[in-house]
Amino acid sequence: MSLLRIEGLTRRFGGLVAVDNVTLDIPPQRLSAVIGPNGAGKTTLFNMISGFIPPSAGTVHFDGHEITAQPPESIARRGLIRTFQLVQLFEGLTVLENVKIGCHLHTRGGLLAALMPLAWAQAEEVAVEAEAHRLLEETGLADQAATSAAVLPYGQKRLLEITRALAARPKLLLLDEPAAGLNRQETDALAALLRRIVANGTAILLIEHDMQLVMNVADQVAVLDFGRLIAQGRPEEVRRNPDVIAAYLGSQEAARA
Amino acid sequence: MLDLLIQSILSGIGVGAIYGLIGIGFCVIYNASGIVNFAQGAFVMLGGMLTHAGMTRLGLPLPFAAVISVGVVAVAGVLLERIVVRPLWNRGSTMFVMILATLAAQIVVERMTLIVAGDQPRSLPVFTDLPPLRVFGFAVSFQFLWIVGCSVIVIAGLALFFSSTKTGKAMRACSINRDAAALQGIRVSRMLALAFALSAGLGAIAGILITPTQYTAFNVGVPFAISGFIAAIVGGFGRPLGAFAGGILLGVAQALAIVFLGSAFKNVAALSILLLFLFVRPTGLLGSAK
């Protein structure tokens, strides 16, 4: 059974059809990618899946439940966690605090826990601290734990956003252009991290432009152009697909990969 | 009963026109800068107070005192922009901080006026000292005619300014897209100062027009600012014509509230309308311009 099932998902903005009748199955514990030229509707697709904008038509099912047009926080609660194309960190906080906020979903403390020294709440705080440190170790940001998120270099900001998303213990991680602005070295490190995440049992669906990254890490690839799904399958098949090549305006990208 | 109703509505229109002028002042500054100027009421207050001072201290006839006071208040508007708004703008302060600063400026102006002029309410003589006209059996005071007439002239003048003069068009360009305007060689900072001057002038005119029918004192600024703000919200923040319509609506609604519920409810009615629009239709009757 697929983890995420999108059926006939469509989004119109006035006369413009940004996403046109897209149907996709995303399997669990695999790395899937959505690629396509700029303006192909990829982020709009993500926004609909994660509840940030409602679809004009179609349905989204996650983990057996229908989540179409539900608010983002409800969808997140089901285990679907997303990152953003323009990094949305909590800039005024430290790296560690950013990650700790990621743990919100699987912890319970409220006002009472804030005011009284309740044993279970204190134990929870200790656990959250430990988990946050552990995640930072895993993604390589451990020595930046006390640094303010605002001053991190761009590549590390992206990494922090992923670390924070992992803290939410997602079943499916939606990554919107995680490699944007990264150099070759950082992208390779990212690729290794993504494969580790999938190996640990979390499915990933990513939007990307970087063909090399996608070809290296993805188990399956879907291609959007002008909002429509034009190809689907394993990376090698998709890469050779003439429609895909044409959509990317020539063979430059395909040749580079 | 119907007589009372229509008479109330007429007086509501008169007050409403004043609210509308103040509301237009809000719009002008908001359109030019995205700031809500909570010190708008201070300009209204200064208009009336300065005109009174001009007449009593300097012995000027009313028209002269009025014109000079509008000019002085316009300068005060530019001072506010230079001293308070510009430094915050340059430091990239959040909009809340700027609102707070203009609110503080309102208090400063209010208190300075209190210290200089005392807390005695003042009034101005009516512009035309004749008994009210009788129109279809209803009393229409000359002051009402002055208010409505001046409002129409002011609005027409503004419309002409924004649509036909170079400066006016430049200001509109700034409000639509500041960066593009700057690239076109428009001096954006000058436009901001001009917006404040214009808005202050509008407030002063409103204050001068209304003072003969009620009093003015150091503390009338805030209630007027609130009414003007409500007018702007009801009309759709950013649309001057809408603000004027909103003002009329507010004035009439208040007048009706006084008739049916008693004068105690005057302010509650106004504030309730504000909350109603904020909750249900924040973009106002005509929808926001931006």
Place this chain on the structure above:
Amino acid sequence: MNSLITIWAKARGNPIALLLWGLAAALVLYSFVTGGYFIAVLHFAFIYTVLVTGLNVFMGFTGQVSFGHNAFAAISGYTSAVLTATYGWEPLPAGLVGLAGALTCALVVGYPVLRLRGHYLAMATLAIGLIAYEVAVQWDSVTKGYMGISGVPPLGVGSFTVVSDRGLLVFLLIAAVLALLSAAGIRRSRLGRAFVAVAGSEDAARALGIDVARYKLIAFTISAAYAAIAGSLFVHAVGFVSPEVFGLAMVVLSFTMLYVGGIGTVAGPMLGAIIISALPESFRTFKDYQDLAYGAALIAILIYAPRGLASLPELWAKWRGKDA
């Protein structure tokens, strides 16, 4: 409590923080010893500490705006005054009823208001504060309008009442310290983290499962509770209530204190409250100059020192190359 330990730990290595705390402690001790006028100033400062701490939770932590918290202080303050002075209730139950009233109002009003943003939110909250003022003035059968209610009994439980100035000082100091500690506790907790997440990025917060609308309402209600408690404390400490007590001046004053002290910090509210209360002593007889000075001071602070005093230790630490 844990918060005390953390505050001490943070302050210990930082000379500026120690200096500020030392000054505050010296001030309190001085007024306790000498008595007289200065104690009244600190009464005022500690009551406002509670109010401003609440504002800090809503505006500093959660990054929202409210120009109308004086409404909650008014609701609880008037309830306390009316129940104790007019109906002879004990202060504590009266205060609890006042608190309940303010919380109910916060929940009812907060729900629609908090869907607004920016200047709409600012204006709506201002409207709430103004409506509260109007009600206080117009509902004169209960509130006695402009004249106000006098003869509000002092704080106390049963036969034990806090009558002396020094006793009241200790009581209010404890209240202020509890306010700060509770705010610190909130900030360090999961709840506080959710608040600052809302301030940092609403989208990111929602994407992590935080129900932003709900947490805004929680922050709003919590801060209303602080305001309500401050309101009740005020009427008992002063023995009198009128609409002016909870008017626009309270809004400007509390914001000045919030910004001087440092918005978003834990100790800021108390530092700001003490300084703003203590400063214009010589102006006290000239109330008009006082408000003007506050207004001008607020403008200057907003322009030149928007992070306030309590951020000084942080600046020091950064300057020294350590993390605060």
